[in-house]
Amino acid sequence: MIEYRNLRIALLGAGSVGSQVARLLLEHGDELAARVGAGLELVGVAVRDVDAPRDTSIPRELLTTDAPTLIRSADIVIELMGGIEPAREFILLAINSGADVVTGNKALLATHGPELFDAAEQVGAQLYYEAAAGGAIPIIRPLRDSLAGDRVKRVMGIVNGTTNFILDRMDVEGSTFDDALATATALGYAEADPTADVEGYDAAQKAAILASLAFHTAVPVEAVHREGMTTVTASQVESAEKAGYVVKLLAICERLVDPETGVEGVVARVHPALISRRHPLAAVHDAKNAVFVQAEAAGDLMFYGAGAGGLETASAVLGDLVSAARRHVAGGPGVGESTHANLPVLGIGSVTTRYQLTLIVTDKPGVLAQIASLFSEHGVSVEAVQQTVASADPARPADEPLTATLVIVTHEASEAALSATVAAVSADDSVVRIESVLRVEGDTP
Amino acid sequence: MIEYRNLRIALLGAGSVGSQVARLLLEHGDELAARVGAGLELVGVAVRDVDAPRDTSIPRELLTTDAPTLIRSADIVIELMGGIEPAREFILLAINSGADVVTGNKALLATHGPELFDAAEQVGAQLYYEAAAGGAIPIIRPLRDSLAGDRVKRVMGIVNGTTNFILDRMDVEGSTFDDALATATALGYAEADPTADVEGYDAAQKAAILASLAFHTAVPVEAVHREGMTTVTASQVESAEKAGYVVKLLAICERLVDPETGVEGVVARVHPALISRRHPLAAVHDAKNAVFVQAEAAGDLMFYGAGAGGLETASAVLGDLVSAARRHVAGGPGVGESTHANLPVLGIGSVTTRYQLTLIVTDKPGVLAQIASLFSEHGVSVEAVQQTVASADPARPADEPLTATLVIVTHEASEAALSATVAAVSADDSVVRIESVLRVEGDTP
Numbered sequence: 001m002i003e004y005r006n007l008r009i010a011l012l013g014a015g016s017v018g019s020q021v022a023r024l025l026l027e028h029g030d031e032l033a034a035r036v037g038a039g040l041e042l043v044g045v046a047v048r049d050v051d052a053p054r055d056t057s058i059p060r061e062l063l064t065t066d067a068p069t070l071i072r073s074a075d076i077v078i079e080l081m082g083g084i085e086p087a088r089e090f091i092l093l094a095i096n097s098g099a100d101v102v103t104g105n106k107a108l109l110a111t112h113g114p115e116l117f118d119a120a121e122q123v124g125a126q127l128y129y130e131a132a133a134g135g136a137i138p139i140i141r142p143l144r145d146s147l148a149g150d151r152v153k154r155v156m157g158i159v160n161g162t163t164n165f166i167l168d169r170m171d172v173e174g175s176t177f178d179d180a181l182a183t184a185t186a187l188g189y190a191e192a193d194p195t196a197d198v199e200g201y202d203a204a205q206k207a208a209i210l211a212s213l214a215f216h217t218a219v220p221v222e223a224v225h226r227e228g229m230t231t232v233t234a235s236q237v238e239s240a241e242k243a244g245y246v247v248k249l250l251a252i253c254e255r256l257v258d259p260e261t262g263v264e265g266v267v268a269r270v271h272p273a274l275i276s277r278r279h280p281l282a283a284v285h286d287a288k289n290a291v292f293v294q295a296e297a298a299g300d301l302m303f304y305g306a307g308a309g310g311l312e313t314a315s316a317v318l319g320d321l322v323s324a325a326r327r328h329v330a331g332g333p334g335v336g337e338s339t340h341a342n343l344p345v346l347g348i349g350s351v352t353t354r355y356q357l358t359l360i361v362t363d364k365p366g367v368l369a370q371i372a373s374l375f376s377e378h379g380v381s382v383e384a385v386q387q388t389v390a391s392a393d394p395a396r397p398a399d400e401p402l403t404a405t406l407v408i409v410t411h412e413a414s415e416a417a418l419s420a421t422v423a424a425v426s427a428d429d430s431v432v433r434i435e436s437v438l439r440v441e442g443d444t445p
Numbered sequence: 446m447i448e449y450r451n452l453r454i455a456l457l458g459a460g461s462v463g464s465q466v467a468r469l470l471l472e473h474g475d476e477l478a479a480r481v482g483a484g485l486e487l488v489g490v491a492v493r494d495v496d497a498p499r500d501t502s503i504p505r506e507l508l509t510t511d512a513p514t515l516i517r518s519a520d521i522v523i524e525l526m527g528g529i530e531p532a533r534e535f536i537l538l539a540i541n542s543g544a545d546v547v548t549g550n551k552a553l554l555a556t557h558g559p560e561l562f563d564a565a566e567q568v569g570a571q572l573y574y575e576a577a578a579g580g581a582i583p584i585i586r587p588l589r590d591s592l593a594g595d596r597v598k599r600v601m602g603i604v605n606g607t608t609n610f611i612l613d614r615m616d617v618e619g620s621t622f623d624d625a626l627a628t629a630t631a632l633g634y635a636e637a638d639p640t641a642d643v644e645g646y647d648a649a650q651k652a653a654i655l656a657s658l659a660f661h662t663a664v665p666v667e668a669v670h671r672e673g674m675t676t677v678t679a680s681q682v683e684s685a686e687k688a689g690y691v692v693k694l695l696a697i698c699e700r701l702v703d704p705e706t707g708v709e710g711v712v713a714r715v716h717p718a719l720i721s722r723r724h725p726l727a728a729v730h731d732a733k734n735a736v737f738v739q740a741e742a743a744g745d746l747m748f749y750g751a752g753a754g755g756l757e758t759a760s761a762v763l764g765d766l767v768s769a770a771r772r773h774v775a776g777g778p779g780v781g782e783s784t785h786a787n788l789p790v791l792g793i794g795s796v797t798t799r800y801q802l803t804l805i806v807t808d809k810p811g812v813l814a815q816i817a818s819l820f821s822e823h824g825v826s827v828e829a830v831q832q833t834v835a836s837a838d839p840a841r842p843a844d845e846p847l848t849a850t851l852v853i854v855t856h857e858a859s860e861a862a863l864s865a866t867v868a869a870v871s872a873d874d875s876v877v878r879i880e881s882v883l884r885v886e887g888d889t890p
Binding site: 020024028031032035130136137138141142145146147148149150151216278280282283284285290295297298299300301302303304305306309311312314315316317318319320321322323 | 591744745
């Protein structure tokens, strides 16, 4: 039997991820020790209430409510409490006590990342956060290390499992948003209050983390343009399918040059979008996550897996723990948050993309030509138009005109040009209403 | 302007990957220096013939035929010559001269990996090889670091772009193998002699590398069971499509318990197989590669991207170079090839999997029952049968019986049980011939 020196591990939080991390640490201790070259001793688990009922195999004597004392005794602190405070305070305490930190706290990193990374850099401590974006999917390490010699152009991710589950049900089964949400709630994929997921707040936090890392630039969550997906309708999903697309809630981070000002910068945005059914992201079903990365040299890459789940996310936490522990044994460089590029963070107005507009128009000769001229007047070029004439409803009042549906897909256009076009179209007499406006991302089907 | 100390980089080989590595190093030097915290100075490029015509921007004064002198002067040596010798000799020289090594040489690693890793370990040097499997796809680092706290159960990869291109054309366009190969050759996806690709030798080398890493066990390429894909026919691909499958050449590495002996070990194998069209690997088109990983805690993960190409593979080499350089600047642990698990390497006979058999039988009552009983006699359980009766050919000789096609998918069975079943079926009077036997991998569609 090999004797190792032990590293002292403190765990903050014993929720769904924390209790799995504790279990795996206790059960697989010998195997992890062989991989690290040192024992990993779980010296304590800080919780709010030692007596709270919990479904966990953590021995009661490891539980404590005195997080600061536990933190000061540890070589490596794993923070899985979530929320901003006291997580922020505890991580700073750990760093200043000489410990390295592993965290899965996306809300904290998306709002206070630079403060924490600066604090770590000042004392030479390391902050690992693979579990903060993409759950079990290794995405932080590939972006940071594997692509370190490349230049990332765009990151396009399905980073929220709840909303992907809902949109996948709507696509595969033709469900409405409400029915799909109810199923997600019943199956435990959605929380009682699903706001953070369906309004895109969770995805926006992950977008801030991914954009910061991919572009070596601090991107705060407030700078992420965010639109939720509660407005996506069954008919939008159905007509997308007919046109060869699928609707996904995407987190998109890209490096681009603002077409107006010529300034190069970074834009991060979260919104529902159409992507081609042949795009690798279209094959991401159920509550799975995937991050599609486009780099100058590497070309297109995709990282796919479980974006949430206690056991799955615990795998990412343990991977970070092993990295941190190996560094303790052998010394050397850790993660580090590089912001050497320090590009300006631009607004959604700098983005050019393609759009799909669905218009209900009166069915009379010349309408298509009239609408098309409105697009060209505003500098928006049309890629494809599909016109469907509604079958006459016998019950329709005699004075109500027959209508047609126009589905128009544009070439790349700026937000400003598109907005001006939408305003002009909506003011046109022959347009009954604008049914939907959706961005189209990725390649043409 | 920040002043860095320079690290001396030697490049061996100036082929399609090497010339791109040299170009990116020379063009992006400042950006890489900022990421590393040290300059990366390309001090020389060893080639066989300085005057050979090459399409590269490498300054002539960097070229040399004296590899040993160049190697002895370097902090980091990048080996992109390919082949066994003198690549092996040069890597050992680099290690023993105190340099770290980055290589993309899959043939060398699959045959002499343990020797090279041992040599590196003895002097504390590091060997990086992200480019050796999966081209641009970050797969080595995720397996080694991100999943270091998890247990890998199975790795299932499309790791050869040429054969995936051929099978994708056969699937999407209904091409024959020969036509698809001709297209692949014309487009530069296949070499003049495609043997290494279509017979699975290239995939077997990558399987050996992935299996060694995933299971912390030395798996030599000779232990990889290998079947090529030249025998896959257009009709197999078509009938797979009808049944909801697609044919892919898979490299499968798994940890399993031999059902006969109870011995736990590792099996690596390369062969054509059916997978469900809903499986993420089914969406890997053209010459793309992907590696699907199943881990105990993380669940299902997939890594997708370009498996070859000079520029794409150069991205992986540069990522390794930045890691090696950071270690030079800050010290600390590098790659390391862990074989602490040291599991026995088992043969293909230990594998149980599902099978699809296509049989041509005489069309008479009772044939299906007779065939089914042969399966059950040999302990092979049938999951599904589809019977198609051939329409009578008017030109058919009167003495030739009408035939039917039976497509049988089994539940999991051992190779031995399946072989015995095939022998019994082929000896049966009512069986005209066995059209095909293919393994079925992944989930049921």
